[in-house]
Amino acid sequence: MTEVQSKATSNDRRALWQIFTAAFIVRVLYILLAHTFKVRPSDDHFEFGWEMGRIGRALATGHGYADPFTGHTGPTAWVPPGYTLLVGGVFRIFGVYSKLSAFVLLTFNSLLSALTAVFCYEIGLRCFNRRVALWSGWLWALYPAAMQYAVRWIWEMTTTTCIFTALFVLTLRMRGVGDQKQYEQTWQQWAAFGLLWGVLAMVNPSPLIMLPVMALYILAAPFFSSTILKVRIGKATLAAVLFLAVIAPWTARNYAVFHRFIPLRDNFGAENYEGNSDWSTGFPWGRTVPLENHQILAEYARMGEPAWAADRAAKANAWIKAHPGRFAKLSMKRAWMYWMGVPKSVEEAGILEYLRLMSFQFLSLCGILGAALAVRRRKPAAWVFLSAFLLLPLPYYLVTVQARFRHTLEPLICILGVYLFQSATHRKTVA
Structure with a gap:
């Protein structure tokens, strides 16, 4: 490595540390000064994590992974457990719906949001140039719209964004984008690829739609040959096994509890019915399960979540067809x-x-x-x-x-x- 390259690497590390530190401090200061840890107690603290907060409360109070809405409605797979288990653990240690719990969760969000600024820098550096990297990192660190969900929302958006951006960085590294020399992908990189996608699936499965795109992009990296392809496929198989290993316990739990195959979550039918039905306008106002509608809540509890969601899915599909x-x-x-x-x-x-x-x-x-x-x-x-x-x-x-x-x-x-x-x-x- 030349002296110029060594200096550039040192400058990059210094810039990354400055961006991360500034991003984290700004977010925590906002939480403290704006008092966003004081969540409104309306609807029995429903805005404190919404369904994840409800399930977290059930976990912390000994009712298991259950009760995503009002009252004791039974087991749930409404949301995957990645972020929800964190909420339950924080509730168990720092108190259910307490200000301290809110501060801890929002600080965790801020940590991941600050880390995302670091990933923005690396993506900008690998794909474009150092100027784009610096501006991207600092923009994410300081622009209010980039931090709003970290400092105000107790939900999975910040975690999902951080993990997905980390996967984008890993994809670039495995492809060799921005490297002066081409290095063959390692078993460790593919293992990290599979594990990270598994963790992301347990937090929010929606970005999985990009998994095949990124995997194929890595497999088609330069210095391509039939022999190298076979080795890469072997490594990709390891990633697939690790991905399945991460989500398998949750899927097994769902089958044991509900006696049906629910890989990650079962709320799609209910969401589809809310978005595509006679009263739908395209706007997302209202809730999938109105907390004030005791009749719907009773129906949900009586039928059980999977059957209720499947019934709504059938109604939504029929409406779309008609x-x-x-x-x-x-x-x-x-x-x-x-x-x-x-x-x-x-x-x-x-x-x-x-x-x-x-x-x-x-x-x-x-x-x-x-x-x-x-x-x-x-x-x-x-x-x-x-x-x-x-x-x-x-x-x-x-x-x-x-x-x-x-x-x-x-x-x-x-x-x-x-x-x-x-x-x-x-x-x-x-x-």
């Missing part, structure tokens, strides 16, 4: 809102709401244009970026949409937006 035109319009409306923002109710509208939507739309447009530019200029991993933009939103187009669902993509949007403006500045300077 109303294909309206389903298409709803899907297009949800696609628009995924990228352009989900408006709040009329009562909540105001100047801040318009500014929020403008910021949301601006970032989406920058990310999309940056992805198009990266593909046009044949930048490394450009098609992986584009695949994420095309595939990750698909379930939300078809079922339901919330602003928070875009968060998994936002590190990539951040990097590509910086690349877009950096390219324009560079072109102007050259001219």
Whole structure:
């Protein structure tokens, strides 16, 4: 390694430490100064983690993995256990729905969000240049929209985003993007690939739609030959085994409890019915299981969660089949809102709401244009970026949409937006 390369590596490490530290401190200070650890106690503290908070309470009070809504409704697989077990453990140690528990969980979110800034830096450095890396890392560290879910939401978005971004980094490393020398993928890297995808599946299965894309991108790395392909397939098989090993205990638990195959979660039918039915407008207002509707809650408890969700899935599928035109319009409306923002109710509208939507739309447009530019200029991993933009939103187009669902993509949007403006500045300077 030359002296220049050694200095660059030292500068990178210093920059990463500065970005991470600043990001973490800013987030924790916000939690303390804005008192976001004081969660509103409405609906018996339902906003404290929503279904995950309810299940966490059941775990902490000895009722097992159960009761995602109101009262003791029985076992559940409504959400996978990755983040929910963390909530239950924190409740057990620091108190159910306590301010201290909220602070601990939000601080954990902030730690992962700060780590995501580090991953943004590495992606920018490997795929583009150091200038893009620096701006991407600092933008994620300090831009308010990038930290909102870490400091305000006790939910899995920040964890999902951090793990997915880490997997993107791992994919680039295994492909050799940004390395001066090509190194063959190791067994350890493939093991980490399988384990990380397994952990992500246990937190939020939706990003699994990108698993085949990333795996194929790694398998097709340079220095490709039939012999090397066989070795890589062997390593990929190890990753698959480890992935299944991570999710197998949860799947086995679900089969033992519900006597049916539920790999990760069983709420899709209920969500689909909420998004595609006679009263659906495309907007995500309302809850899948209204807490104030005792009749629906009683039906849910009586039928059992899997049967109740399957019944709603059948109703949703029948409605979609009978109303294909309206389903298409709803899907297009949800696609628009995924990228352009989900408006709040009329009562909540105001100047801040318009500014929020403008910021949301601006970032989406920058990310999309940056992805198009990266593909046009044949930048490394450009098609992986584009695949994420095309595939990750698909379930939300078809079922339901919330602003928070875009968060998994936002590190990539951040990097590509910086690349877009950096390219324009560079072109102007050259001219």
